[in-house]
Amino acid sequence: MQDFALLRHITIGQYLPGDSFVHRMDPRAKITVVLLLSLALTVNTSYLANILLLALCLGLIRAAGISLRYVLSGVRPALPFIIALSLMQLAFYGNPSVTSRLPVITFLRWGPIFITSSGLQLVLVSLARFVDLMILASILTNTTPLAHLAYGLEDMLKPFGRLGVPAQEISLIFILALRFVPILAEQLETLAKAQASRGADIGAGGRWRFWRTARAMLVLIVPLFLDAFRRAEELIVAMEARCYAGGRGRTRLVQLRMGWADGIAILICALLAVGFIWFRKSFPF
Amino acid sequence: MTEPLIAIRDLHYTYLPGTPLQAVALRGASMEVYAGEIVGLIGPAGAGKSTLLQHCNGLLRPTEPGHVIVDGQDLADPTVDLRRLRQMVGIVFQHPERQLFETLVGDDIAFGPRQLGMSRAEIRRRVEWAMRVVGLDFDTFVDRPTAALSGGERRKVAIAGVLALRPRVLILDEASAGLDPLTREEWQEQVRRLNADEGMTVIVVSSDMEEIAALAGRVYVMAEGRMVDEGTPAEVFAHTDLLNSLGLGQPVTSWVLGELRRRGYDVDPYAIRLEETVEELCRILRS
Ligand SMILES: Nc1ncnc2c1ncn2[C@@H]1O[C@H](COP(=O)(O)OP(=O)(O)OP(=O)(O)O)[C@@H](O)[C@H]1O
Ligand SMILES: [Mg+2]
Numbered sequence: 032m033q034d035f036a037l038l039r040h041i042t043i044g045q046y047l048p049g050d051s052f053v054h055r056m057d058p059r060a061k062i063t064v065v066l067l068l069s070l071a072l073t074v075n076t077s078y079l080a081n082i083l084l085l086a087l088c089l090g091l092i093r094a095a096g097i098s099l100r101y102v103l104s105g106v107r108p109a110l111p112f113i114i115a116l117s118l119m120q121l122a123f124y125g126n127p128s129v130t131s132r133l134p135v136i137t138f139l140r141w142g143p144i145f146i147t148s149s150g151l152q153l154v155l156v157s158l159a160r161f162v163d164l165m166i167l168a169s170i171l172t173n174t175t176p177l178a179h180l181a182y183g184l185e186d187m188l189k190p191f192g193r194l195g196v197p198a199q200e201i202s203l204i205f206i207l208a209l210r211f212v213p214i215l216a217e218q219l220e221t222l223a224k225a226q227a228s229r230g231a232d233i234g235a236g237g238r239w240r241f242w243r244t245a246r247a248m249l250v251l252i253v254p255l256f257l258d259a260f261r262r263a264e265e266l267i268v269a270m271e272a273r274c275y276a277g278g279r280g281r282t283r284l285v286q287l288r289m290g291w292a293d294g295i296a297i298l299i300c301a302l303l304a305v306g307f308i309w310f311r312k313s314f315p316f
Numbered sequence: 317m318t319e320p321l322i323a324i325r326d327l328h329y330t331y332l333p334g335t336p337l338q339a340v341a342l343r344g345a346s347m348e349v350y351a352g353e354i355v356g357l358i359g360p361a362g363a364g365k366s367t368l369l370q371h372c373n374g375l376l377r378p379t380e381p382g383h384v385i386v387d388g389q390d391l392a393d394p395t396v397d398l399r400r401l402r403q404m405v406g407i408v409f410q411h412p413e414r415q416l417f418e419t420l421v422g423d424d425i426a427f428g429p430r431q432l433g434m435s436r437a438e439i440r441r442r443v444e445w446a447m448r449v450v451g452l453d454f455d456t457f458v459d460r461p462t463a464a465l466s467g468g469e470r471r472k473v474a475i476a477g478v479l480a481l482r483p484r485v486l487i488l489d490e491a492s493a494g495l496d497p498l499t500r501e502e503w504q505e506q507v508r509r510l511n512a513d514e515g516m517t518v519i520v521v522s523s524d525m526e527e528i529a530a531l532a533g534r535v536y537v538m539a540e541g542r543m544v545d546e547g548t549p550a551e552v553f554a555h556t557d558l559l560n561s562l563g564l565g566q567p568v569t570s571w572v573l574g575e576l577r578r579r580g581y582d583v584d585p586y587a588i589r590l591e592e593t594v595e596e597l598c599r600i601l602r603s
Contacts, residue, residue, distance in 0.1 A: 035375060040332060047336045101335050218414065224375050225415035228407050229477060230399055230431030254417040257463055 035224055041216050042105030043165070044209045047173045052292070053095035054174045058183030060293035061175060065167045067297075067304035072163050075307055076129040077314035078152065081159045084307065088166040095170050102169045106162070113161065117154050121146060127153040133316050172209070181206040182287055199281065207266070211259065218258050222251045319388065320348040321485065321517055322372055322405075327382030328541075329367055341367040343541035344382070349485070354511050354518045356532030356549065358525070360562050364541040365521050366410055369487050372519075373405040374398050403432065406483030408491040410521075412474030413467050421465070421473050422458035428481040446476035449506050451499065468495055479510075485517045486510065492527060504530055529553065529567040529588050537562070550586035569593040576600070 048054075053061070072084055092099055106113075125137070125145030129152050136148040172180070181202045188198035231247050329342040341364045349355050359365050370376045371384045374391055378384055384391040386401060409415055418424035425446055429439040447454050450472040462473065475491055492503055504527060510516045522528050528535060528549060535552045537545035539562050545552055553559070553570040566574075570588045573596065577585055583596045 040335075045337070098336070104335065221409070221411070221414055222417050224370070225409060225474075226417060226427075227375060227398075228373055228402055228409075229428040229481060230402060231427075251417060253419070258414065261463075 035220055035227075040104065040108075041212055042102055042173070043168050044172045044212050046176050047097060047101075049096050049174065051094060051096040051174070053091070053170065056174075056296060057287055057289045057293045058175050058179045059186055059287065060289060060297050061171055062180075062183050062187060063297050064300040065171050067300050068167055069164060071304040071307035072160055072167075075311050075314075076153070076156055077131060077311070078156070078316050079314040080307060080311065081156050081163075084163055085159050087303070088163045091170055092166055095174050097169065097173050102166055102173075103162075105169065106165055113158070117158065120157070121150055121154045124153065125150045129153050129156065131316060177206055177210060179285060179287070180209075182283060182285060186287065197277075200277065211262075214262065215255060215259060219251060219255055222254055223248070226251065318350065320385075321351045321387060322347070322349040323383070323385040324348070324368065324371065325383045325385070327368065327371065327378060327384060328380035329364075329371070329376060329378070329382075330380065331367075341541055342382075345538065345542050347536055347543065349517060349519060351484075351517050352511070352515060353534060354507070354520065354532050356528040356535040357519060357521045357538060358523070358528055358535065358564060359538030360564060363538040365538055366489055368538070369407060369489055369519065369521065372485070372487060373402045373407055375407075399431075403428075403481050404483055405485045405487065406478040406481050407487040408475050408478045408489060410489045412491055413470035415474050416462040416470060416477075419461055419463075420458075421452075421460045421462055424462055424473055425476045425480050427477060432481070442480045442482065443476075446479040449479055449510065450476045451502060451506075452476065468499065471495065482514075483516070485519065487519045487521075489521045490523065492522065492524070500527070507531060525553070525565060525567040525570075529569065530590070537564070548586075550588050553588055554585050572597075 068084070068087070075081060075084065089099065092102060122144050125140070125147040127149055129149050131149060131152060133148065138146040138148070138151075140146075175183075184205060185198045185202040188196055188201055192198050226247065231250075324345060324347045327342050327345045329340075331337075331339045331341055345364060345368050347355075347357075347368070357365050357369075367376065371378065371391070372386060374396065378392045386405060389396055389401070391401070416424050418427060422443060425443045426439050429442050434442070443458070444454050447457065452469070452472050457469070457473075462470065465473065471491070471494065475488075478486070486507075488507070492500055495503060507518060507520070508531065511518050518531075520528065520531055532549055535545075535547065535549050536543050537552060537558070544562075545555060545558055549567075550570075553566045554574070556566060556574060559566055567588060569590055569592075570585075573583050573585050573587060573593060576583045581600050583600060584592075587593055587596045
């Protein structure tokens with residue numbers, strides 16, 4: 032019966048202080064690495080490539096000193112949806128474009144239901160990808176303080192400033208969005224507890240009273256958004272009160288510095304990513 | 317000896333166990349609340365007060381050692397009827413103004429009775445009663461949007477929403493913080509009346525020691541997840557060293573009496589109700 036704590040338990044975006052190599056890496060290097068690996072992930076559909084990439088992600092978790100259980104526990108609330116989506120994909124999507132030299136076996140064909148081995152491959156690969164992306168996003172946000180992430184992002188967007196891209200503003204918006212996640216999660220927990228205390232169906236009954244709980248949660252969306260708007264307004268006032276006037280001329284508390292280790296990490300990951308992308312059609316299965 | 321209505325025995329609780337963010341909130345807390353009492357609960361920030369109280373209506377369930385027994389039912393039992401329990405034990409949470417979830421004041425207060433499947437007339441009666449108790453005028457407020465209320469008004473609506481369930485046990489977690497002094501006094505009077513006339517058992521958490529002194533018949537002091545003191549307000553507030561070490565302070569009446577004693581006046585240190593203190597002062601002024 033940990034339902035309420037679960038609502039609040041969001042692992043992505045939560046900085047976990049530490050002193051690993053990954054923690055000490057420059058945020059710009061980390062963002063680059065995550066982008067490269069995500070790209071590699073999204074174009075590879077073969078089993079072997081995904082096994083290798085999964086192993087790589089697990090290795091990165093190890094290097095970052097975060098517990099795998101912690102990262103995976105963040106997937107749990109989404110599990111019902113993932114399972115439902117996977118089942119639908121498996122049942123109705125028998126002819127996907129996946130790279131594989133394995134022969135395509137048709138398991139079942141009956142009306143709209145069409146289950147094949149390549150459909151199964153797509154489902155399994157999608158699951159692996161989902162976990163990989165979770166891991167990458169977790170590594171990035173669990174090892175980097177929000178402010179550093181913001182500075183990193185801003186620096187990376189700066190070259191586009193000439194084209195009129197407001198780098199500082201974009202990174203600020205991104206960071207505020209991330210910052211609001213735990214706040215909204217906490218507010219959701221508060222509202223759910225308040226409703227439950229007044230006789231609503233949340234958290235009563237077993238795990239499979241899913242439908243009633245879902246309906247009760249739906250009612251919480253409106254007050255949650257109202258609260259978010261109220262908080263956003265308060266934030267505007269607070270920023271104005273502290274004389275925020277856009278990005279121009281702002282200096283920083285933290286100066287970022289790229290070291291040689293960051294360069295090597297980027298290089299290795301770039302090579303890996305390019306390799307995975309280049310040879311995406313050459314994996315044997 | 318009668319059975320306590322709520323008995324918490326050696327309760328342990330950890331938030332997010334097994335994660336890097338785990339936080340031990342309760343380390344063997346025990347508390348007993350008898351029917352018809354007003355019990356005060358004080359303690360520094362992070363002592364575990366809110367965590368303890370959320371166990372009383374099954375929002376948190378004992379997972380580690382420890383028992384929570386409400387009206388003879390052990391809440392560790394997974395078959396407990398949570399709806400019945402939550403109707404019996406009503407909690408007004410900390411920051412009640414963040415707990416409104418309906419669009420209109422009337423709907424928000426009526427939420428509980430509606431969940432219980434009551435008739436329209438009964439629902440209306442309860443909403444009117446609850447609004448009267450917290451001091452909100454029915455006709456003015458019932459159709460107001462909750463988003464258009466002041467902080468203090470939201471607070472009252474949230475309290476009314478819990479009262480409308482007519483719980484046997486009313487738990488107030490810092491519910492009066494932020495009310496203006498006059499409203500606060502009226503509110504205390506209402507709590508006393510709910511206790512005396514309706515027989516509601518009340519648990520009050522407050523950082524306002526005056527409020528605890530004025531309301532509670534018995535006080536628990538909590539620190540670092542367990543109870544460190546228990547007694548009548550007069551007894552507890554006489555333990556100045558303990559309270560000071562926890563950064564809690566004492567009601568001004570208690571302080572005045574202690575100071576007078578220290579300076580050699582013969583006053584009763586337990587006369588901490590405002591009227592009693594005034595009597596004591598008059599007595600030594602006369603003599
Ligand atoms: N939802 C939560 N998730 C993780 N840790 C929590 C959560 N709620 C409380 N804690 C931690 O548990 C401990 C006890 O918190 P609790 O809210 O019970 O204290 P409290 O006595 O009510 O304090 P306050 O007077 O500030 O309200 C604190 O250390 C807090 O950090
Ligand atoms: Mg609290």
